[in-house]
Amino acid sequence: MYRYEQTSIEQKMNNKRIEEDNPSNCEIQTLKDKYSNVDEYVGQKLRDFRERSGLTLIDCAEIVGVSHQQIHKYEAGQTKIPTSMLYKFCKLFSVTPNSFFEGYKFSEENLSSSDNEDINSFPNLDKINILLVEDNSEDQFLIRRALDEYDLKINLYCMHDGEEFLDITKKRSNITKIPIPDIIMIDLNMPKINGVSLLKTIKQSKDMRHIPVLVLTGSISIKDVMDSYKNYASGYIRKSFEYEALKKHLHLAIRYWTEVVVLPHNAWDVHRVS
DSSP: OHHHHHHHHHHHHHHTOOGGGSOOHHHHHHHHHHOOSHHHHHHHHHHHHHHHTTOOHHHHHHHHTSOHHHHHHHHHTSSOOOHHHHHHHHHHHTOOGGGGTTTOOOOHHHHHTTTTOOOOOOOOOSEEEEEEEOSOHHHHHHHHHHHHTSSSEEEEEEESSHHHHHHHHTTOOOSOOOOOOSEEEEOSSOSSSOHHHHHHHHHHOTTTTTSOEEEEESOOOHHHHHHHHHTTOSEEEEOOSSHHHHHHHHHHHHHIIIIISOOHHHHHHHHHHO
């Protein structure tokens, strides 16, 4: 019964692709203003996924094993969706947990209200989003190739200079919106805006300063190293001329940020549904 329903839902979801999968900046702003509470926002996302799949409240409730009244409470934002239930919805609608939070902006007020709360467990990451700002197309290719060979799925988004990065993050560009990165990698020697200036801008932004920024450069200048760390870089990685060495260094860095420490967005995703 469940397999049949699951297949049917997947077919309907595939046949009903709409722009909301990749909302424009304007749409995201509208949603954010309408749903200031994250539970309401996630509830609206749940309702959208359910309606797009053609399921009624009762249908959805039967599949995930709760009452339809409970589904209604989830969708209205009256009840937090437990982590285990969120993963059931993800399986049902063939989406990732992050899909429920895309477009919601966690403000400093959101963060300060729960600074002292603990998170007891974290699900294993199935993918991470990395934003690379690199003007050299050859280096871009080698970095992409190295990250493609890593065990974890990495969505790599490349930009050619700091100005392009600022145009997109400050919503001055019509380019398709990219997901919030888990890690940002930047080169130092770039035209228009150099790496240190870009690093300063990122760390001065309340929306981006929590994101780890790794400087990835061929520079061996002590000044560049010190300037990077003085401006709160999370790491300074020297590019190697040998591909295998470059790959080894990148894989070590990714392993640290995905297996040893907890990335900010992973912490907040778990917290918001726990």
